[in-house]
Structures are given as structure tokens and as C-alpha cells.
Amino acid sequence: MKKTMNLKPMTEGGKIRTPLRLLLIVLLSALAAGLGYAVSTLSSQAPGLSEWVAANLESSGVSNPVTAVLLNFRGYDTVLEMGVLLVALLGVWSLGGIPEQRESSAGPVLDMLSRLLVPVLILVAGYLLWAGADAPGGAFQAGSVLGAAGVLLLLAGWRPEPRFAGLPLRIILTMGLGLFVVMGIVSMLMGGRLLQYPRSFAGVLILLIEAAATLSIGMTLAALFRGSRPGAKLDR
């Protein structure tokens, strides 16, 4: 079942009449000018929150400020973001699945390349995860690389074993959010606030959460690419 997306050329697709289109261009130019004015009149020196972050970096458990903000100072952002990923995947799965575009096997080049690249990608993801504590890197970057490895495998025709596609897959998908929420509740029970890690082992906790989040993000991205729920029968 092969369908090509029919992208009509611009002149045919947009049926908006010329005066309306001119009005739209004028309005959007005004919007762009206003936004540009607002941005260009901002002072060129604004530390923002960077001084606060630098002052509290010691207590965060990591020395990369971006990781400190993501996993410690604004951890709730990251919790909700993992939730968004999961909800998006649920939405895609609940749409009843997308028909497989092609059943033919991948060519020998893609097959060989995926065998070479996927182990390297997994290594890179592990490195990025570890380096995120004190250098650019972290759970999202590592998760994206892992997701890319999954996409490559899917393109090369690999499908998860049915044994793996059931409960184990779902555990990995929800692991990041689950561990994060459990940590938040435990930190509240121990007398702190939500996601307030104890200072002495904040670094270990962050690495643990990041590892789970990396696996979840990578798996979710690959599952989003695949579209349909593994093992699901297409309802049409």
C-alpha cells in the first residue's frame, strides 16, 4: 500500500484572494516590526538568572549549569515535559495506528550502515549522559541520540520481538516519568519540597534520574517514529 503525499504547488493550494493576502502581509509585517522593536530595545547586558544559578551551583550536585537548571532548580519543568512526551505517544497510539509504508527490506547499504552505526550511537548516548554532569550534554541530548539509533533500526526493517513489545516496552517508556515522580514524592516525605534532593547525594540521584529519562526519551522518540502500537492490529 503505497501512497504518495500529494503536495500541490503553492499557487494551487492557497485559494486566498490577493487583497486578503496583501492585508495579511501588512499585518504580519506590523507584528514583526513590533516584536523586532521590542527585542532591539532590550538592554544588551542582562544577566537574567545566571547569577543565581552560579551562586547555587555548588548545592545542585552537578557542575554544568544547564543540567543543574533542568534536573534540580526547575526539575518540575522536566517532569511535566516527560509527561508531555508520554501523552503524545498515547495520542499517536490511540489513533489506531498508521499503516506500514513499505514491507520491502532495506537495501544492503542501509542494513550494513545501521549495524555499524547503532552501537556507536548507543556509546555516544552513554557518553553524553555521563558528560552532562559537567559539560554540555545530558538526558535530552543522550535520549535524542538513542532515539536516532531506534529510528535507524526501524528504517532498516528491525521490529521489536513480540516478547519485548508488551510489558517491558511500557516499563521503559514510563520509567523516566515514574522515577521522577517517585523522587519528588520521596523528597516531600523526607521533609523537603517537591524534588528537593538531599545535598549530599544530589549528584547520584540526578544521574539515576537522567539515566532512566534517557532510556524513556529515546524509546518514546523511536515509538513516535514508528507510529502504531507494536503488536496492534490495524483497525481498517
Add this chain to the structure above:
Amino acid sequence: MSPPSLYALVGIGLFTLGLYALIVHTHLLRKILAINVMGSGVFLVLVALAARAREAAPDPVPHAMVITGIVVAVSATALALALMVRVRAETGRAELPEKRPE
């Protein structure tokens, strides 16, 4: 004009171009692409404004927001594409009707 505000202006330009394409085109795939271009513009503005910190290192808070935003944008795009494929399967076309149903 300092480099940060130049990058921010480019980001605003991207946002406006994306908004124009979002309104003008009726094909859903083009609309999804337009939303992604708009998002890239917003990320560029955030990263550019983060570079205004006095120290050598930029403000990490907008950077963290952009990292979060990129992953959210990717997952939202996937959901939108799945919806588009479903619309195409139901109606046979992936475009909005040109005339509003009365």
C-alpha cells in the same frame, strides 16, 4: 547592533514567516512544517537573549527551556503527523476544505 539582538531579529523573522505560511496554506503537512518553523524562531530568540549575560557563559535558564521545548516540539509534531495521516485515511485528502461548510 549587537550579535545577540541580530540573532533575535532573525528568530522573529522566522516566526513571522512561519505564521504567514500557517495561515495561507491549506495543506496540513505545510501547516505542521510552518508551526515547526515558528517554533525554531522562538528557540532562536530565547537562545539569543540568553547570550546577554555579563559573564562568558550565557544564562542557562533559557537554554534549559529550549532543550525542553525542542523535545516537546518533536513529540507534538509526531502527534500532528499521526492526526494528519488519520485525516487522510478518513477523508482521502490531507487538506482543509476551501469553503467553510454552511
